[in-house]
Amino acid sequence: MTQESAIAVHRTKSPTWLRYALMFHVLAFFWINAFLADVQKFVVAYAASTWYFNTNDRRSWSAVYLKAVLFFWRYHLGSLAIGSLLLMLFRVPSHIYLFLNHRVKQSRNALVVGAYRSMSFCLKDVERLMKSIHVNAYAVVAANGEDFLSAGNTAANLWQDNSWYMLTTNTVAALLFTLTKSSFAILIGFCSGCYFRARSDVVYWFLPTVVCIWLAYYVMNRFLSLFEIVIETLFLCYACEIDSDPTIQKSPKMMVKRADFGFNKYMAYRIQEERCLNNSQITPRGYTCT
Known part of the structure; x- marks a missing residue:
């Protein structure tokens, strides 16, 4: 290779601030995603609690969703921001669990596998409990107007006092919702499979069928999650009324x-x-x- 045709290659290292900025934007993306989901939970919980405590006053029902948005924007914007941040931080161990799952499958050490299974069992229970308290905390915020930390403490106490009834209600509701989502997805899959299979211009008919099944299950899951929030909010309002x-x-x-x-x-x-x-x-x- 002659001197004229030589190509100089220089490796540049990205600055430290750029890596921190990338991490910040990734965390902000998940935080904003959790915040928007919590806004939905709060609005639904506010509407359910308004219906529960003001059934005889029809004037309080007018534009209840708009009132919920204005209420959280004026008084509880910080509560929703802190709640979504805490929920995002509690999801970090679950992501670590998924990362370790691949590593443990390759390990043959019985002690490591046993410790991993115990940790995964505890993490699943803690995450399930925190999600339930998280949703109930927004119901307390909507009903009583407390801040998120005080509402979380109230929701945890109500959960402890009525754990058996809440677990029974949530289990039955989850079973019914799962059967509904599965039945709807199977029905959509059967109809879409028959439709795509009858078309001569579609070669791989099972691929769009799988996409239709996934979309049907996802849409039904998002739709029924509203009813799940309503059930938990109504039961929590009833528990608050009993305690007060x-x-x-x-x-x-x-x-x-x-x-x-x-x-x-x-x-x-x-x-x-x-x-x-x-x-x-x-x-x-x-x-x-x-």
């Missing part, structure tokens, strides 16, 4: 009775009350259909 009622607190038998049977009966009464608002007569105990 001095006549119920003085009677342990009444506490157990209302916790066992009151929620279903009360919610059935409130739903029937809402249906009868257009043709109702006001009585001392509420609305009665005519």
Whole structure:
């Protein structure tokens, strides 16, 4: 190679601030994503709590979602920012768990595998508990107007006092939602499979069918997540009402009775009350259909 045709190659190292800026933007992306999801949870929780505590006042229902957005923008923007940041930080161990999963599969050490399984079991339970307390904290913020940390403490205490009933409600709701999402995805997959298979210009008909199944499951999952937030918010409002009622607190038998049977009966009464608002007569105990 002659001197004229030689090519000089210089390696430049990226500055430190550029790497920190990249990390900052990645974290900001996940933070903003979690923040927007929390705004949705807060708006739905605010609407559900407004319906629960103001069923007889129809004026409070007008533009309830707009009121929720203005309410969090004026008073609880910091609460949602802190809550989304904490949720993002709690998700970091789950990402570390996924990274270690690939490493542990290649290891043959029984001690490492056992420690990894124990850690993964604890991480899954902690993450599930934190997600539930996180959603319930927004319900407390929407209902009582507390800051996020105080609302998280209140939600944790309510979760501890009513853990059995909350677990039962969440388990039954999760089972029904899973069956609904799976049935909807299977139905869409069957219809799309028949459609794409009947077309002669589609060679690999199973590829768009899989895409349709995934989109159907994703859309139904996002849709039913709203109902899940509503169920948790209504149960939390009911638990707050039980704890704040001095006549119920003085009677342990009444506490157990209302916790066992009151929620279903009360919610059935409130739903029937809402249906009868257009043709109702006001009585001392509420609305009665005519």
